[in-house]
Structure formats: structure tokens, C-alpha cells
Amino acid sequence: MTGGLYAAFSPATAHETESDTAKIEKGRELFLVGCSSCHGLNAEGISTQRDGQQYGPSLIGVGAAAVDFQVGTGRMPMAQPGAQAPRKTVAYNEEETEQLAAYVASLGAGPAVPTESDYSIDGLSAEERQEAIKNGGQIFLTNCTACHNFNGSGGAMPRGGYAPALKGVEEKHIYEAMLTGPQSMDVFSNGNLSPEQKRDVIAYLKSIENPTEYGGFGLGGLGPVSEGIFAWLFGVGGSVAFAIWIAAHTTRSKKGKVEA
Ligand code: HEC
Ligand code: HEC
Missing domain, CATH: 1.10.760.10 (Cytochrome c-like domain)
Incomplete structure (x- = not known):
């Protein structure tokens, strides 16, 4: 009852x-x-x-x-x-x-919300996942790095906008971003990038969320710009400082001082 x-x-x-x-x-x-x-x-x-x-x-x-x-x-x-x-x-x-x-x-007709079987990478076996990460990395490098940086850490866009960092974004939202191309992002329709390729990109992005540290300075993983600045400041800067040090300690510079 x-x-x-x-x-x-x-x-x-x-x-x-x-x-x-x-x-x-x-x-x-x-x-x-x-x-x-x-x-x-x-x-x-x-x-x-x-x-x-x-x-x-x-x-x-x-x-x-x-x-x-x-x-x-x-x-x-x-x-x-x-x-x-x-x-x-x-x-x-x-x-x-x-x-x-x-x-x-x-x-009006438009892309439907993807289902879990479209975007989830949980069902993949270890080998399938490796394969997906490899393919997804290739796709990401050719299609996404121009705006989101090779590491998915984002970057500036024209007219005050920016492409956000892609760490910690839900799988479904990564899929939907590709499908609908928010703001100035390109649309990657299913004809452009098949659902399987989209899932591969998701596998890749999830794999770089917690990267293995190989030691050394990561420099924030921001890519060529930060690495270039580091090389300039410490590499070229160090060489210049060393050259000045050498010049200041040669007999010729001492002789110059004596003459003056
Ligand atoms: C032309 C530049 C450009 C390209 C190429 C591009 N994006 Fe984007 N992306 C953006 C911008 C700008 C936004 C922010 C849109 C907004 O906030 O409305 C964005 C947002 C996103 C988001 C949402 C992040 C969040 O915090 O919710 C994801 C996920 C994403 N992009 C993934 C990708 C993937 C994967 C690719 C490659 C297949 C890609 N993008 C290619 C510019 C780009
Ligand atoms: C203050 C004004 C404002 C309000 C309130 C607002 N929007 Fe928007 N919306 C915008 C602008 C501006 C854009 C385009 C820029 C962008 O995508 O960031 C947009 C874009 C969108 C898009 C993306 C369209 C596309 O081409 O992909 C969707 C979907 C959307 N809005 C839904 C909503 C819904 C649902 C609500 C209510 C819960 C809402 N908006 C409330 C201003 C607004």
C-alpha cells in the first residue's frame, strides 16, 4: 500500500x-x-x-x-x-x-547534443587508447595548435579575444566545441572530422592534462615564445656578460687604462 x-x-x-x-x-x-x-x-x-x-x-x-x-x-x-x-x-x-x-x-535543424558513446574514451582498451592518443595528437597539431598552442594552453586572438586553455574541459564540451565552433573558432563538422577523429582528439587532450615530467625546466609549457625568451635572456645574455668579462680582464684593456 x-x-x-x-x-x-x-x-x-x-x-x-x-x-x-x-x-x-x-x-x-x-x-x-x-x-x-x-x-x-x-x-x-x-x-x-x-x-x-x-x-x-x-x-x-x-x-x-x-x-x-x-x-x-x-x-x-x-x-x-x-x-x-x-x-x-x-x-x-x-x-x-x-x-x-x-x-x-x-x-531549425542543427547539430544534436552528442551521446556518451560519441565522446567517451572510457570504453577503449589500453591499445585502442594509445592509438587514439597518437591519431588525436596528429589531428590536434594540424587543426588546433594555431589557436590553442601545441600544449593546449591557449593563446591570444585578434580583437581582444582569446582561445582558452583546454585542460580540465569536460569530454562532452570538447566534442561540442569542435561540432559548433564557438565565436571565432572554426567549425569541425562531422564531415570535416569524423566522430571517431573527434574522440581521438579528446583522448589526446586528456592524455596531456597530467603530463609526465621529464625533468628540467618546463617553462610553463608555453612553447616557442617562452623558450625563445629564455634562450635570449640566459643564453645570449650570458654570452654577452661573459664577453664583457673577458674584455675587462685582458692585458690590452689594462694597458688602455694606464695610457689614459
Ligand atoms: C581559429 C582559432 C581556433 C581553432 C583553429 C580552434 N579553436 Fe578552439 N577555441 C577558439 C576560441 C576563440 C575559443 C573560445 C570561444 C568562446 O569562448 O566562446 C575556443 C574554445 C574551445 C573549447 C572550449 C574550451 C572551454 O574552456 O570551454 C574547446 C574544447 C576547443 N576550443 C577545442 C578545440 C579543438 C579540439 C580544436 C581543433 C580541432 C580547436 N579548438 C581549434 C579558437 C580556435
Ligand atoms: C547579454 C546578452 C546575451 C544574453 C543574455 C544571452 N546571450 Fe547568447 N550570445 C550573446 C552573444 C553576443 C553571442 C555571440 C558571441 C559568442 O558566441 O560569444 C551569443 C551566442 C550564443 C550562442 C552561440 C551561437 C552559435 O552560433 O554557436 C548560443 C547557443 C547562445 N548564445 C544561447 C544563449 C542562451 C540559451 C541564453 C539564455 C540562457 C543566452 N544565449 C543569453 C549574447 C547573449
């Missing part, structure tokens, strides 16, 4: 059977409150120029994956218009994010 009463009064059952239309409707309500001020009442975009920036782009056809990425990483709702929508505390729970995504997906 207790079980029967529980089943009758438990509110959870209502959620589980929530139909797609109800989800879309709830998503629309959330959207009107939290997003429409920038993206328009029907997500058609608002192109009011403020400080030369578009206020909020149209979301028709960006797909559920873009919403899941933007809202799931806290980028949206954007706090104020600016050069970059940075990561921040996530404002919506999983259910609400799903509803927002369903609403935007209902406006």
Missing part, C-alpha cells in the same frame, strides 16, 4: 513522461526570461549595434549542441556584451539546459 501511495503521489513520474512538446514549451519560457533580451523574442537575433558589437546572434539552426555547450560551460547567459563570452558559473541545471536546447533545436 505504501508503494501504491508513493507511486500515486510521487512528482517524479510526471517529469519522466514529459513529452518533447512540453520540453520545448518550458524551454521557450526559460528563453523568454533569460535569453530573449539579447537573442530576440523568437531567437531571431538582435542586431542593435552597441559599441560596434552585435547584441546577440540569431540562434535559428545553431542546434541543441551549441546551447548545451554555451549554457553547460556557463558562457550563456552572457553577463554583458564584450569581446568574449568567458566560462563562468553555470546558471541552469541539467534539465533546464535540456529544455533550452530542445527549444532552440525546434527552431
